[in-house]
Amino acid sequence: MLTARKLTLGRSLQQLRQVWIDAGQMARNRITGAIRPGLPPEDHHLVQRQIDACLLGSGGAVSAHARAAELGRVYLDLDLKGRRNFLRLLAAHYGVDTTDLRQVVDHWLEVSLDSDAQSGRLKAEAELRTTLRSARIRLLTQFNDLPEGIKFLVGMRSELIALKGEDPQLNAFDREFKNLLESWFDIGFLELHRITWDAPAALLETLANYEAVHPIRSWRDIKHRLAAADRRCYAFIHPQMPNDPLIFVWVALTHGIPDNIQNLLSIQGAEVELGEANTAVFYSISATQSGLDGVGLGSFLIKRVVDRLSRDHKQLKEFSTLSPIPGFASWLQELTAGEDRGSGNLSDAVGWLQHHGDLNRIFSDRSWVRDVAAVDQVREPLLVLCTHYLMEAKRGESALDPVANFHLSNGASIERLNWLGDTSKRGQLQSACLMVNYRYRLKDIESNHEAYHTDGKIVCAKSISGLLKT
Structure with a gap:
């Protein structure tokens, strides 16, 4: 009992010691203006002071460059928690000023009704574009002038992507950030x-x-x-x-x-x-x-x-x-586990596979790859099922498989399924060792691209369309 009391007292003193350390650090930060690595709320005003100075833009180009470099150094000195707090600060407090936006929109609506005031309308449109450019984007633009500044910004957006989740403010920030980088990484x-x-x-x-x-x-x-x-x-x-x-x-x-x-x-x-x-x-x-x-x-x-x-x-x-088919296994397992298994040859292939094949063995047992009889037995139904997956499984109008969507969106067509095309452990786990060839015909790339994006149409070779009718 005495030992337990001593341990409890020891932990209490340790916690008290940490509280006093934190209090002392907070006091020193207030005196020195130093920003702690975790960027706690008590230090937000210190960062905001530097952000506001960058946005104010007083002094010449040299001063602006120095302020941006100092703020960048502050960000790099923060730990992961601190950098995330920095990004949340930008998302919450440095977006578009809604009060200014309402005023500019009202002004634009007013002048747009006057058909004779073209110059006024164009000026109001310019003001609207300027107002829609948020403070945080103006801030990020300043980092681009620093040595390796664009690399710094790419790294910052990587952390924003990892952080944003479903948060509306962070997602709004990310959309702006992405648009900025798209302009700088134009082809x-x-x-x-x-x-x-x-x-x-x-x-x-x-x-x-x-x-x-x-x-x-x-x-x-x-x-x-x-x-x-x-x-x-x-x-x-x-x-x-x-x-x-x-x-x-x-x-x-x-x-x-x-x-x-x-x-x-x-x-x-x-x-x-x-x-x-x-x-x-x-x-x-x-x-x-x-x-x-x-x-x-x-x-x-x-x-x-x-x-x-x-x-x-x-x-x-x-x-x-020569491409992998990463989503086939999960799609097929979901299909066979559900009540709706399609119709026609799709339903027939599912039924055959359930009676003559073991999905767990097909996708995960390495001995299956070497079992010639077992492999041959499920070849035809797996080819049929994989064809249905690539051609008919959709997310909206786009192919469900991410690799298929990438190549089809670029104007390729589906040329051929390759049985035992990837016998690695990863290939077996993802697609029962199946691979696919997407073909880029120079004369057809643009028309394939348009058909896929306009109507969700997937162009394929006769060997592929034939498997849908088997």
Whole structure:
């Protein structure tokens, strides 16, 4: 009992000690103006004072640059909690001034009714545009002039994305932030670089760390992807972030469209002579900057690389992907667990699979891949089901599968399903080892893109449409 009392007293004294430490730190901060790493509410006024000074813009360009640099240093010195509090502060207190907005809108409505006051109406429109540009966006723009300022802002938006959840103020802030970055990362500002084996080691490590589809297993692996005569890697680079590829794509030059990723990635495989290669295969595309989510660089990268390869290698006639199908397993498990299992060959395929296949084994038991009889038994129903998933499973008007939606949105068509195309553990878990080729026909890219975005129409080869009717 005595020991327990001593432990309780010890904890109480420790808590009291921490309270006194915090009180002392708060008092010192008030005297010195220092901002604590967690940015507690008591320190908000210190940050707001610096933000307001940046927005006031007194003094010349040198002073403005110094104020922005100091505020940026404050943000970087905060811990994760503090940076999140900083972002909440911007979201809550530095949006569009609603009082000013009402006045400007009223003025615009007033002058817009006068058909003879064109100059007044145009001036009111300019005032409206200025008022709709929030204080926080004017603040963020100042960071762009700092060394590596744009990289700082991309990192800041990455933290905002992780924080925002369903909060309306944070989401409004993020929409503004995204629009700002879209203007700075416009395709016209980006440079397409081919990454080769003699690139700096730090750049190669970036490729290895951010490869999202087929992990790089060794230095021999990445050397093969970069140095082999039939391999290419291209990336978008922003001039203000020269050492940071924003998004990159791996390409293999092949004879014909491949159907198996293990064969394509094999280091021991024979290289294809450039003169014999007639197909460029995009087998992985990865982004490195989560702060640019939603900016949409991937579609431009594919098209720019197609243009580059067409120019550099006139013999290339086909442009295709060898792509994973990441959502198939979860869709199929949900379908078989529900009461509505479709009709026609979709219902037949589900029934066959339930009687002759074990979904748990198909998607997770590694012995299934080596069981030739079991694999052959479910081949046809799985191909039918996967075709229905890619062609008919939708989120709104768009394909449910994220990879399918990406390529179809870019103007590709579905060319072929590949049985046992990815026998890795990940491939089995996601799609029962199935892969798909999306084909980019240069003459059809624009019409496919328009049909998909206008009507949700998916263009496919006859081998694919035939599986819907099997």
